[in-house]
Amino acid sequence: MKKKDRGGAEVNSSSMADIAFLLLVFFLVTTTIPNENGLMIQLPPKQPEDTPPVEQAEQNVFKVRINSADKLLVEDEPLEDISKLKEMAIEHITNPTGSKEFADSPGKAIVSLKNDRGTSYETFITVLDQLQGAYYEIWGRSVGLTADEYRNLDRKNPDELELYELAKTRTGLKGMSISIAQPTSTGG
Amino acid sequence: MAKFGKKTKASQEIPTSALPDIIFMLLFFFMVTTVMREAEVKVEQKIPKAEQIKKLEKKTLVSYIYIGRPTVGGFGSEPRIQVNDVFVYPNDIVQFVEEERSKLKEEEKDQLTISLKVDKNARMGIVTDVQEELKEANALKVMYSAPKGQNTANAASIIGQ
Numbered sequence: 306m307k308k309k310d311r312g313g314a315e316v317n318s319s320s321m322a323d324i325a326f327l328l329l330v331f332f333l334v335t336t337t338i339p340n341e342n343g344l345m346i347q348l349p350p351k352q353p354e355d356t357p358p359v360e361q362a363e364q365n366v367f368k369v370r371i372n373s374a375d376k377l378l379v380e381d382e383p384l385e386d387i388s389k390l391k392e393m394a395i396e397h398i399t400n401p402t403g404s405k406e407f408a409d410s411p412g413k414a415i416v417s418l419k420n421d422r423g424t425s426y427e428t429f430i431t432v433l434d435q436l437q438g439a440y441y442e443i444w445g446r447s448v449g450l451t452a453d454e455y456r457n458l459d460r461k462n463p464d465e466l467e468l469y470e471l472a473k474t475r476t477g478l479k480g481m482s483i484s485i486a487q488p489t490s491t492g493g
Numbered sequence: 494m495a496k497f498g499k500k501t502k503a504s505q506e507i508p509t510s511a512l513p514d515i516i517f518m519l520l521f522f523f524m525v526t527t528v529m530r531e532a533e534v535k536v537e538q539k540i541p542k543a544e545q546i547k548k549l550e551k552k553t554l555v556s557y558i559y560i561g562r563p564t565v566g567g568f569g570s571e572p573r574i575q576v577n578d579v580f581v582y583p584n585d586i587v588q589f590v591e592e593e594r595s596k597l598k599e600e601e602k603d604q605l606t607i608s609l610k611v612d613k614n615a616r617m618g619i620v621t622d623v624q625e626e627l628k629e630a631n632a633l634k635v636m637y638s639a640p641k642g643q644n645t646a647n648a649a650s651i652i653g654q
């Protein structure tokens with residue numbers, strides 16, 4: 306009998322890459338990288354019905370009202386350009402000139418946001434974004450960072466945590482005091 | 494150029510034997526990172542953008558509530574609330590939160606974060622109703638989900654007209 310010429314006993318693996326590619330494309334297409342970004346807020350705990358409202362000195366409160374037509378009223382003045390809101394809030398909270406119209410001290414300042422049931426969510430988010438931006442800006446400025454840099458400080462890193470805490474002690478602002486009041490119900 | 498002529502002919506092919514390995518590595522990466530969407534979203538989701546966003550660290554602690562106009566027929570055209578796969582009314586939210594909380598580990602139960610994914614055309618009335626129920630359920634960590642960016646135009650001046 307003639308000896309058979311045995312070639313290498315290899316499995317042909319050239320199509321392996323194709324199979325893997327196919328799977329890869331499938332996962333690439335179905336993957337939705339989850340978007341976990343957003344504006345964090347902490348809701349106040351539920352109060353019993355008969356809790357008397359806490360009175361705040363008029364000058365400490367920065368009032369922002371949004372009506373059902375998405376028009377703004379800031380400190381009882383109409384405001385057309387939402388992007389100015391941040392600067393106004395910063396001025397109110399920090400009160401660099403010691404004016405009687407603005408907050409006594411940053412720690413006492415309260416931002417009161419009240420909207421209507423008919424206010425669009427988009428406007429609400431834009432306004433909330435501005436107000437939160439004001440706080441980050443204040444903290445950032447006190448330690449020489451931009452608002453973005455301050456917001457992205459990693460609190461697990463001791464150096465950055467120190468900076469994070471330093472800003473809070475320097476400004477006297479422990480946290481954001483943005484109060485979102487019960488909405489009015491003229492529209493919606 | 495006899496010197497060059499003497500060279501043994503090396504194979505001109507690029508070795509591709511490692512290609513499947515590379516592809517497999519990519520494949521595994523995507524397989525591991527893929528999160529299959531748990532619920533099919535049945536409401537409109539054009540989420541307004543924001544600048545001052547924070548990133549959530551632990552995704553297992555997050556539960557989602559979707560609000561928007563239904564995209565499937567038979568549910569009217571007013572914005573509705575969707576949790577998991579169903580449309581609910583605000584008073585069902587307490588139960589939903591309790592269910593979500595029961596899925597978490599004991600020490601993480603108080604860290605439950607509710608991510609609100611709200612369509613930009615929804616009104617604040619429905620959002621407030623949801624928030625009231627969240628307060629009722631003692632789920633106080635809320636995130637208004639928003640991608641980074643600036644809304645294309647001054648929202649108030651467009652919608653207000």
